[in-house]
Amino acid sequence: MKIQLALDRLSIQEAIAIGEEVREYVDWVEVGTSLIKEYGMDSVRALRNAFPEKTIIADMKTIDNSRYEFELCYRAGADVATVMGVSPVVTIANCLEVALSYNKEVMIDLLQVSDLHFKEISTFDKAIFCQHLSKDLQEDASNTLLDKPIFKNEKLNYAVAGGISRTSFPEIMNMNPKIVIIGSAITQSDNPKQAAKFFYELTREKGNCT
């Protein structure tokens, strides 16, 4: 189980500073959508340079213009880029095609994906599927990350994202995702290093370190 640090709503300098502080306790570093939309590919290049040893994931949330956007990301140094699962199937297929040609990876964000559409796109089994409770949906505390068809499909690699906290973390770990994506529980913590260490050590204690 890997820990992906989501860096959002920060300047590039702040993102690098937090990443450096928690470096030893995270595996993947995500350039958040807000950084990309505010600073463009400079944000991906800066985090690539600052963290050469990490897997860099660009949260592009591509929904169209797939080849162009994915080439932008990979050329800027990203190892993984995200596409919205609600996109037309051709969009997701294009992303995987570009990823293959760059020897890189694709994460499919399942936000708003219907069970029917999930069935259709779950054939893209080279991708990582991200079960995602969006920031906006987190405004209603009754919304939940769990109880989704993704967790019943044992053939797929999946990630989980969306307001994961110290409290909800054990339940998330029980689902055994490949990647747990954590943002504000680290970046907005009074002590980001201690927070990252908390999550990291729990994953290692469980022996889920692959």
Place this chain on the structure above:
Amino acid sequence: MKIQLALDRLSIQEAIAIGEEVREYVDWVEVGTSLIKEYGMDSVRALRNAFPEKTIIADMKTIDNSRYEFELCYRAGADVATVMGVSPVVTIANCLEVALSYNKEVMIDLLQVSDLHFKEISTFDKAIFCQHLSKDLQEDASNTLLDKPIFKNEKLNYAVAGGISRTSFPEIMNMNPKIVIIGSAITQSDNPKQAAKFFYELTREKGNCT
């Protein structure tokens, strides 16, 4: 009927140069998603400064983190920003709330919106609805912009986008959208000014100049 010039897959300098060339024949200037993701809010600020007399629309394609992203756009000088119609309803509601507080506008992109979800979000009648055939879907020539429920709802303001050409333009005009979004038929033309003039004059001949 307004003509919105979509500026995509260009450097900021190229986008400004094309915009200046066709200035007298377009009404709205769109900072395309690809410019935003490549250059961030610098692209919105640059086009705002270059075209102070035009309505500037930032094609953010927001699908989460709505308040933050819409504030970014409006602060950078955009008059209109786009949100994906497939977003959770709360996301679209937040965008309209931010727009109201800045006295700005929202365009809802209907890409991949089901008839059922359209019915739900069509209550946001202060927004402009954009019937959109995505770039990726245009790869299959059998996909079409027409025959969608949006065109049967006379209460809504709507825009049409997606591979609109000189050939398809008369049919698009018959739907009487508020805004016709044109990209490559102008930007990739051998003579962008002549292309823009063609579309502009057709809209004015029809008397649809409101």
